[in-house]
Amino acid sequence: MKQYNILFLCTHNSARSVLGEALASTHPSGLFVGYSAGSTPGTQVNPFAREIALELGYDESKLRSKSWDEYGLPDAPKMDFIVTVCDNAAGEVCPFWPGKPSTAHWGFPDPSQVQGTDLEKKAAFNEVRNGLKRRLDILAAMPLEKLDSMSLKEIHTKA
Template sequence: MKQYNILFLCTHNSARSILGEALASTHPSGKFVGFSAGSTPGTSVNPIARELALEMGLDPAKLKSKSWDVFGEAGAPKMDFIITVCDNAAGEVCPIWPGNPATAHWGFPDPSQVEGTDLEKKAAFVNVMNGLKKRIDILAAMPLDKLDSMSLKEIHTKA
């Protein structure tokens, strides 16, 4: 079975994009290899996002914030899909991606900005994780070899 590479983008690559990478990489369909990056990556992954990604079974070595520039370099994995998960990254000028991947914006509020108890903060991350999971489940059920940017964007309205 062919596996499809999905790059999740967010400004700091510390929470939402990390959750997208973990969900895609550990999806029960086995159809995806997830990656994540940011336009201005932070210095570390948010501790709650780290905890959730590890619970999903993501390799701890992949849990680091990185620039999206690394995926535009020669020798970088070719992406089939590129999905922005924060409104800031969606509005930025992205690099030219090799291979003309299908792109979409699946916006979610930044869970790391939630104030409150530890439980309330974790709940915000779980809400984002569940929203991403719904969209990745819909994506996995689609004819991936025929998918284009328009149909990838429609997943946002179905979830």
């Protein structure tokens, strides 16, 4: 079975994009290898995102904020899909991605900006996790070998 590399982009690569990476890599279909990066990566992964990733069974050693420049290097994995998950990253000029991967924007509010109790903050992260999972489930059910950017963008409206 072919696996598809999917890169989730967000500005700081500490919350939403990390959740995308973990969800894709642990998706029950086995179809995806998730990656994440940011235009201006933070210094650490948000503790709530880390907790969810570990609950999913994601490898803790892979949880770090990364620059999207890493994925433009010649020895970087070739991406099949690029998904921005925050409005800031969607509006930025992205690097050149070798192989012309399909791209889409699946925007979610930043859960790390939620004020309140830890329970309220965790609920915001779970909302993003659930939304990303729904979109990945839809993506996994599609004929991936025939997928183009337009089809990938339509997932946003179906989820």
